[in-house]
Amino acid sequence: MKKKIAIFASGNGTNCENIIQYFKNHGGAEVSLVVCNKKDAFVRQRAEQHGVPSVVITKRQFEEEQEHVLESVAGADLIVLAGFLLRIPDYLIEKFPNRIINIHPSLLPKFGGKGMWGHHVHQAVKDAGETETGITIHYVSSEIDKGGHIAQFKVALQESDSVEDIEKKVHLLEKEHFPKVIGQLLSDAGLTEYERYCREQALQQEEEFDDGRCFPDMPEGQFVRGH
Numbered sequence: 001m002k003k004k005i006a007i008f009a010s011g012n013g014t015n016c017e018n019i020i021q022y023f024k025n026h027g028g029a030e031v032s033l034v035v036c037n038k039k040d041a042f043v044r045q046r047a048e049q050h051g052v053p054s055v056v057i058t059k060r061q062f063e064e065e066q067e068h069v070l071e072s073v074a075g076a077d078l079i080v081l082a083g084f085l086l087r088i089p090d091y092l093i094e095k096f097p098n099r100i101i102n103i104h105p106s107l108l109p110k111f112g113g114k115g116m117w118g119h120h121v122h123q124a125v126k127d128a129g130e131t132e133t134g135i136t137i138h139y140v141s142s143e144i145d146k147g148g149h150i151a152q153f154k155v156a157l158q159e160s161d162s163v164e165d166i167e168k169k170v171h172l173l174e175k176e177h178f179p180k181v182i183g184q185l186l187s188d189a190g191l192t193e194y195e196r197y198c199r200e201q202a203l204q205q206e207e208e209f210d211d212g213r214c215f216p217d218m219p220e221g222q223f224v225r226g227h
Contacts, residue, residue, distance in 0.1 A: 003029040003186045006076035008084040009036055013043025015082035015103065015174055020050045022179035029186050032075065037062070037086050059086055066091050078186060081140065082178075085117060088140050100140040101185065103178050105170045107152055108136040112145030122166040125157070132156050133166060135173045137181050150185065153177050 005023070009016045013034075020031045034047040034054040044054045055072055062069055069092065073079060081088070081102040093100060104112060104121075111124045125133045134154035141147035153176075155169045 003077040004032040004075050005029055005078050005080055005182065006033040006035060006073045007031055007080045007082050009034060009043040009082045010038055010085040011041055011043060011083050013046040015178060016043050017046045017050070018175050019080065019082065019179050019182065020052055026183065028183060033073065035072065062086060062089055070095060078182065080182060087144065090142050093140060093142060098139055101150065102138055102140050103174060104136045104138065104145055106136065107134045107154065108138065108145055108149065114144055116145070119163065119167065122163045122170065125166055126163050130157055133170060135170060135177065137178065151181050
């Protein structure tokens with residue numbers, strides 16, 4: 001049975017459409033729902049064009065209608081934030097532990113936190129004179145942009161790059177890597193914590209996952225993440 005992905009998005013929906021198309025072509029999972037906090041956001045039209053249903057859940061509903069929100073996404077195996085501008089409430093994080101992920105357009109922890117989204121991030125990168133930037137795919141936690149990292153991908157910057165140039169470079173990284181990381185996460189359901197860590201390290205190094213490198217005979221209790 002295909003895994004179900006619910007995408008949360010607030011705006012134009014380019015990442016959302018890219019993910020929908022990727023899984024149509026590669027199988028294994030499907031985007032079964034798009035959740036948007038804005039009725040007229042273009043992402044809803046993109047979803048409709050691909051036959052994916054969408055629902056509108058407003059900021060007030062996220063805050064006050066917990067049962068409605070949980071019922072809307074009850075069938076999802078993974079929630080993916082793709083340009084979603086509302087804070088995810090704690091009750092949803094608790095219901096989907098390590099099953100809500102986000103993509104951020106910088107190399108966190110740099111240029112993260114409240115107010116750091118879209119062009120604001122790219123402008124901050126430009127103003128700081130950074131020689132590289134990239135994307136961070138991470139788990140969602142109660143603190144904005146503080147969840148555990150799943151993968152980061154980098155791109156070099158030139159001093160002459162404009163904010164628009166930086167944005168284009170980051171979008172190319174998002175298009176290439178975000179759907180692949182989602183697919184690999186969904187295939188990790190049966191892995192141990194140590195094997196999952198090895199998978200994440202392979203993603204970081206842009207390598208193929210090799211379970212032989214994970215010392216599968218190691219007792220699970222001997223592995224401590226980060227060591």
